[in-house]
Amino acid sequence: MPELVYNPYAFSLHEDPYVVYRRLRDEAPVYWNPELEFWALSRFDDVHEGFRDHATLSSANGVALENRGRVGDQFRQMIEMDPPEHSAFRQLVSRVFTGRRVAEMEAQIRTIVSGYLDAVTAKGEADLVAEVTGPFPMDVISVVLGIPEGDRAELRRHADEVMVRDDGKIEMPKVALDGMLALVAYFAEDLRGRRPHVDPGLISEFLELKVDGRSLTKLELLGFCTLFVIAGHETTTKMVANAVELLDRHPDQRRQLIDDPTLIPAAVEEVLRFHNSTQYMHRTLTRDIERHGQIMREGQSVLLVIGAANHDEREFGPTAENFDIHRRAERHLAFGYGAHFCLGAALARMEGRVALEEIHRRIPDYVVDRDRARRFHSGNVTGWTSLPITFTPQYPAV
Numbered sequence: 001m002p003e004l005v006y007n008p009y010a011f012s013l014h015e016d017p018y019v020v021y022r023r024l025r026d027e028a029p030v031y032w033n034p035e036l037e038f039w040a041l042s043r044f045d046d047v048h049e050g051f052r053d054h055a056t057l058s059s060a061n062g063v064a065l066e067n068r069g070r071v072g073d074q075f076r077q078m079i080e081m082d083p084p085e086h087s088a089f090r091q092l093v094s095r096v097f098t099g100r101r102v103a104e105m106e107a108q109i110r111t112i113v114s115g116y117l118d119a120v121t122a123k124g125e126a127d128l129v130a131e132v133t134g135p136f137p138m139d140v141i142s143v144v145l146g147i148p149e150g151d152r153a154e155l156r157r158h159a160d161e162v163m164v165r166d167d168g169k170i171e172m173p174k175v176a177l178d179g180m181l182a183l184v185a186y187f188a189e190d191l192r193g194r195r196p197h198v199d200p201g202l203i204s205e206f207l208e209l210k211v212d213g214r215s216l217t218k219l220e221l222l223g224f225c226t227l228f229v230i231a232g233h234e235t236t237t238k239m240v241a242n243a244v245e246l247l248d249r250h251p252d253q254r255r256q257l258i259d260d261p262t263l264i265p266a267a268v269e270e271v272l273r274f275h276n277s278t279q280y281m282h283r284t285l286t287r288d289i290e291r292h293g294q295i296m297r298e299g300q301s302v303l304l305v306i307g308a309a310n311h312d313e314r315e316f317g318p319t320a321e322n323f324d325i326h327r328r329a330e331r332h333l334a335f336g337y338g339a340h341f342c343l344g345a346a347l348a349r350m351e352g353r354v355a356l357e358e359i360h361r362r363i364p365d366y367v368v369d370r371d372r373a374r375r376f377h378s379g380n381v382t383g384w385t386s387l388p389i390t391f392t393p394q395y396p397a398v
């Protein structure tokens, strides 16, 4: 058996992380990577507890391994705060980003997705990522935030750049650092010209929010804008292409979805569990703790490996490693758990459902060209940069 090495930046891992995850769960449930200096927790119960116990596993030192210790330089994001400070910001933004607001977006999301599909259906081929699943979540989050149409392609490019990593390397490449600087510069400029009450979208509403009786600082406003645009775009765009690639590999289950679209919400849930676009979150220990006989020390890094926990047969039974849209798992950790549970979960689920409904209604016989497909390589985000498909051309009715 080769030595067990878990390096989240290794391109070879991205091909099939689940082989390594299984070994982590079985052989080293508390795994130490001496080169990159982090612990990894991989069993469902440990990851779940890690998300729950924010007093011991803090987010305040960064939630991406490569960003640890570099929090607060360019912006202050609530995802990198612990309660009680986090709770104040979370309550604040939950007041304006409500479930009702999300529910009211369904027709608009369908129009956006349909627009991208209209542009490809007659061709009989497309790069699904470049032409459909890449652009549409940026349009959706831009409607939420109030970002003008003409700026969205550039923002999407920068949001993608931010996530890029080199093979095996923890250091953020120049393209990622430049992408982040460009996003911050964009929003710094945008905020200068925003008019509360006049301009549509959340950004204008952020300007009016008060925490502890004061308005948000520039770093806090930049934090909300960058967090929403990256979290809202990256994970969702990857999720929909992951779903199509998985369903292409499971033609029987795809057939069932086409015949009965009411199965689609459950299929979205299974995609999230089985191959989530977010593979891990980073935490920092606030005290020494012991798990499975290992002592982990205060100040050390811990990865809560969502992708491994969601395949744990201790939680999901002997079929945990199978993709099954009929599974109906009671819970999974795709959106985290506890204080930082994904604020956009309802929006992401709706975007996934609407996109899969429209794709399977309009181009149901797609075939993924695996020779030309290209993976997206990042630290904790899993997906495709390019997913070429062919299908029977559909022409609009005349």
Ligand code: HEM
Pocket: 051, 059, 063, 078, 079, 080, 090, 141, 227, 228, 231, 232, 233, 235, 236, 239, 276, 277, 278, 281, 333, 334, 335, 336, 337, 339, 340, 341, 342, 343, 344, 345, 347, 348
């Ligand atoms: C498939 C899509 C998505 C996945 C897999 C995902 C995953 C996650 C996860 C795992 C967390 C927890 C982070 C932690 O505990 O440190 C999180 C937090 C968050 N997500 Fe998502 N997310 C998705 C879509 C979205 C969308 C569409 C939005 C847009 C509004 C969004 C906004 C956020 C925000 C603002 C947080 C931080 C919440 C807080 O700190 O309280 N996410 N997401």
